[in-house]
Amino acid sequence: MVNPVWLKTFCTLVDVGSFTKAADKCFMTQSGVSQHVRKLEDALSTTLLIRSKKGIVTTEAGEQLYRQGKDVLQTLDNLAVNISQDPGYEGEVRLMSPGSVGLRLYPHLLDLQVTYPTLTINYRFAPNGDIHNAILNNTIDIGLTTACPVNPNIQSEPIGEEPLLLVTPRHVKSPTWETLCQLGFIDHPDARHHAELLLGANFEQYQTAQLRPIKQSGFSNQIGLILLPVARGLGFTVLPANAVAAFAQQAAIKAHHLPTPVSETLYLSSLAGRVLPQRAINISNVIKEQVSDSIGMHT
Incomplete structure (x- = not known):
């Protein structure tokens, strides 16, 4: 050499x-x-x-x-x-989030990429645990989760809250426990957690139902398809508001705001001690703005 x-x-x-x-x-x-x-x-x-x-x-x-x-x-x-050099809108930014918030954020980030062609958005949808692991393994720059990280090697800040909604077929005007039992539950990766939060706060029968669970009428792990069986009258589910708002067939479903509202906090996280490149910092700021402006979310 x-x-x-x-x-x-x-x-x-x-x-x-x-x-x-x-x-x-x-x-x-x-x-x-x-x-x-x-x-x-x-x-x-x-x-x-x-x-x-x-x-x-x-x-x-x-x-x-x-x-x-x-x-x-x-x-x-x-x-x-x-x-x-540390350009603000050049290079790749790697991020992950749950599907619901991703449905809202991803189009806005693509608009930014159109404005800055040398910027690359690498966006993946994943559950909270996978996102925390990706941060710890330094395979992503930014993680958005609905669970506050407990690992001290992850730094995070709350940036907004997203309501959880009970979603039924359009013909259900005022859902009762009996109605939900007749419909059956459309499951998805976060559905049990969401149901525990929302149904547990609004239906006394929910705790008893844990001993005799509501029948499962379907399952999908694709965020854009979860409401399709609901629209066909095959069951009900619980989803964050952004996922409901993004569904194309709004006329076929009904989102119910129950007497006791329940929301999930959204956390913006990254690896503790790591200095993010300026492009990742800029994307983080854009995300905060979009979250605060999104339908059904507030800071």
């Missing part, structure tokens, strides 16, 4: 044509310049310069090293400049 310091001294010497001028430009002594050239020649096992009273002449090997060495030094200079 060629020592870049020796290479820079050599290329400077060839540029200026004398050891005296090279020493001045490199802030070295003439003997220091000569030593660098000699070390370079020893490392490459070849003669690079012919020294004469009239100056220096590069050998064939020296000329080749000079041409290629200048390119290498320019690349190293560019690398240093690029690393020191």
